[in-house]
Amino acid sequence: MDKYKVVFHIDEQVKVGLTLHNISNLITDIGGDNLEIETVANSDAVQVLVRSNNEFGPMLKELAEKQVVFCACANAMRNLGIQKDELFDFVTVVSSGVGEIVKKQAAGWAYIRP
Amino acid sequence: MDKYKVVFHIDEQVKVGLTLHNISNLITDIGGDNLEIETVANSDAVQVLVRSNNEFGPMLKELAEKQVVFCACANAMRNLGIQKDELFDFVTVVSSGVGEIVKKQAAGWAYIRP
Amino acid sequence: MDKYKVVFHIDEQVKVGLTLHNISNLITDIGGDNLEIETVANSDAVQVLVRSNNEFGPMLKELAEKQVVFCACANAMRNLGIQKDELFDFVTVVSSGVGEIVKKQAAGWAYIRP
Numbered sequence: 437m438d439k440y441k442v443v444f445h446i447d448e449q450v451k452v453g454l455t456l457h458n459i460s461n462l463i464t465d466i467g468g469d470n471l472e473i474e475t476v477a478n479s480d481a482v483q484v485l486v487r488s489n490n491e492f493g494p495m496l497k498e499l500a501e502k503q504v505v506f507c508a509c510a511n512a513m514r515n516l517g518i519q520k521d522e523l524f525d526f527v528t529v530v531s532s533g534v535g536e537i538v539k540k541q542a543a544g545w546a547y548i549r550p
Numbered sequence: 551m552d553k554y555k556v557v558f559h560i561d562e563q564v565k566v567g568l569t570l571h572n573i574s575n576l577i578t579d580i581g582g583d584n585l586e587i588e589t590v591a592n593s594d595a596v597q598v599l600v601r602s603n604n605e606f607g608p609m610l611k612e613l614a615e616k617q618v619v620f621c622a623c624a625n626a627m628r629n630l631g632i633q634k635d636e637l638f639d640f641v642t643v644v645s646s647g648v649g650e651i652v653k654k655q656a657a658g659w660a661y662i663r664p
Numbered sequence: 665m666d667k668y669k670v671v672f673h674i675d676e677q678v679k680v681g682l683t684l685h686n687i688s689n690l691i692t693d694i695g696g697d698n699l700e701i702e703t704v705a706n707s708d709a710v711q712v713l714v715r716s717n718n719e720f721g722p723m724l725k726e727l728a729e730k731q732v733v734f735c736a737c738a739n740a741m742r743n744l745g746i747q748k749d750e751l752f753d754f755v756t757v758v759s760s761g762v763g764e765i766v767k768k769q770a771a772g773w774a775y776i777r778p
Contacts, residue, residue, distance in 0.1 A: 442652045447682065447778055454561065454593055458648045461625045465646035479682055479778075511689045532693035534686045534776055538670045541774035546655035548648055549663045549777045550561055550593075556766045568675065568707055572762045575739045579760035660769035662762055663777045664675055664707075 441472045441545040443537055447479035455550045456495050459504060468502050474540060478509035478533030485527045486518060493524070500526040509533030555586040555659040557651055561593035569664045570609050573618060582616050588654060592623035592647030599641045600632060607638070614640040623647030669700045669773040671765055675707035683778045684723050687732060696730050702768060706737035706761030713755045714746060721752070728754040737761030 442462070446455045459473060477485055484492055485508045500506060507530045508523055520529055530536040541547055556576070560569045573587060591599055598606055599622045614620060621644045622637055634643055644650040655661055670690070674683045687701060705713055712720055713736045728734060735758045736751055748757055758764040769775055 440652050440656055442648075442655075445776070457625075458592070461646045462648045462652065465649040466652070478686070509689075511685075532689045534670075534690045534778075535693040537776055538668050538690065538694070538774045541670075542668055546652045547661055547775055548559070548651055550648075554766050554770055556762075556769075571739075572706070575737075575760045576762045576766065579763040580766070660766045661775055662673070662765055664762075 439470055439472050440466060441540075441543075442474075443540040443545045443547055444473065444475040445533075445537055445547065445549045446475065446477050446481040446484070447533075449480050449483060451550050452481060452484045452492055456492060456499065458548070458550050459499055460495070463502060473503075474505040474507060474545075476507045476509070476530070476533045476536050478512045480512075480516075482508045482512040482516065482518065485523050487522060487524055496524060497526070500524070507533065507536055509536075553584055553586050554580060555654075555657075556588075557654040557659045557661055558587065558589040559647075559651055559661065559663045560589065560591050560595040560598070561647075563594050563597060565664050566595060566598045566606055570606060570613065572662070572664050573613055574609070577616060587617075588619040588621060588659075590621045590623070590644070590647045590650050592626045594626075594630075596622045596626040596630065596632065596647075599637050601636060601638055610638060611640070614638070621647065621650055623650075667698055667700050668694060669768075669771075670702075671768040671773045671775055672701070672703040673761075673765055673775065673777045674703065674705050674709040674712070675761075677708050677711060679778050680709060680712045680720055684720060684727065686776070686778050687727055688723070691730060701731070702733040702735060702773075704735045704737070704758070704761045704764050706740045708740075708744075710736045710740040710744065710746065713751050715750060715752055724752060725754070728752070735761065735764055737764075
């Protein structure tokens with residue numbers, strides 16, 4: 437069977453916890469071997485990918501070890517004054533969060549916006 | 551013509567009324583015979599599918615009679631201490647709300663997140 | 665290459681600014697020649713397409729000149745007492761905002777809900 441492919445979109449910090457729990461539940465339900473998951477953070481939500489003072493760090497690392505890809509929007513980083521070396525080392529910087537999401541959907545990925 | 555297929559996603563109680571009105575307007579616009587509609591509730595929004603003290607009960611029943619499918623996320627039910635027998639009898643429990651949405655999109659369904 | 669096609673959905677006024685910046689960034693990132701973009705406003709967000717007292721007017725016009733299509737939901741207009749001649753002249757009225765989004769996705773468009 438082909439893997440299910442899904443991109444999660446977070447642009448509000450208040451939705452970070454819900455999104456990470458959604459992803460964790462999805463992996464438990466369908467199985468990591470049957471899934472490709474990418475999470476794209478833009479706007480204020482990009483702050484969740486900054487290493488310092490981050491309550492979600494352990495959960496992010498655990499999901500990254502399960503092959504969940506995390507992307508940070510370069511536009512949001514510039515607006516918020518965040519440098520790449522402030523992000524967790526497993527984060528990929530993309531030139532535009534919405535551009536990344538559009539490309540994934542064009543390639544057949546499902547989209548979930550918690 | 552093939553029917554339009556669409557899955558609605560609600561994970562906030564505050565969005566329940568808007569979502570139900572969106573569905574009702576969609577049926578009026580495109581016609582129930584041309585649509586397959588499923589609504590997946592997870593996180594706090596799963597409470598709208600509980601029978602007791604539910605202001606949305608009449609609207610939910612009316613939509614269910616028009617063949618709108620309502621799904622409740624088992625993870626959210628467990629977190630909120632909701633039992634299956636507390637739900638409206640037309641509700642389907644799914645093992646994971648996001649898993650259900652991913653499978654629908656993989657099968658070609660549109661996704662709307664009010 | 666085929667153009668990327670994407671429909672943006674706004675149903676909250678508070679999300680209008682973010683959505684318009686998302687669209688602007690997307691055009692900068694991928695290039696207007698490689699994109700077809702439509703923005704569907706329903707519920708309260710339809711008010712952003714009314715000409716009077718609209719802080720977003722200049723940005724809307726700039727995006728419309730870049731071929732971004734803006735649609736207003738007729739149900740939302742009726743609920744809010746908005747007439748067609750109150751809208752910017754580049755706005756298209758659609759019978760149902762969610763119906764328009766469903767049809768776009770059925771035709772292969774990506775969906776983004778900021």
